[in-house]
Amino acid sequence: MNLLPARHRPGSLLPDLTDWWNAFTPGLAPVFGNHMLRVEESLTGDxxxxxxxxxxxxxxxxxxxxxxxxxLTIKAERTETHEEKGHSEFNYGVFERTVSLPQGAKDEGIEASYATGILTVSVPVGESKEKVTRVDVKSGE
Known part of the structure; x- marks a missing residue:
């Protein structure tokens, strides 16, 4: 398995710093409005x-x-309520993460599954056919 570095959504402000901050201050994450999904990416075969x-x-x-x-964009919304002996507690939020697909990724045949709290999305990847266009340079004299 080849793990790739996470590529964050364009425009996100210092997502790595946010992850680091939340690791040391987990109780303060909702105060700062961080609702980012943790993801793991890999390129395996095709x-x-x-x-x-x-x-x-x-x-x-x-x-x-x-x-x-x-x-590729993953959006999720969580609404949980726990009630016990006259005390209730809830946890909710909208979470979103966007990652760039690799060259050759296909829009058809994408599969998604969910088990034990993990969403797995598999995107077929074919050969990257990068087109090179040659541009003639004209003399200005």
């Missing part, structure tokens, strides 16, 4: 696989996976 940690959701109604313009 598939690009993204695994996202999303425990406590119903995958049929709480998760949306989409591909557009070479970007």
């Amino acid at each position: 598939h690009y696989v993204v695994r996202a940690e999303i425990p406590g959701i119903d995958p049929a109604k709480d998760v949306e996976v989409s591909v557009h313009a070479g970007l």
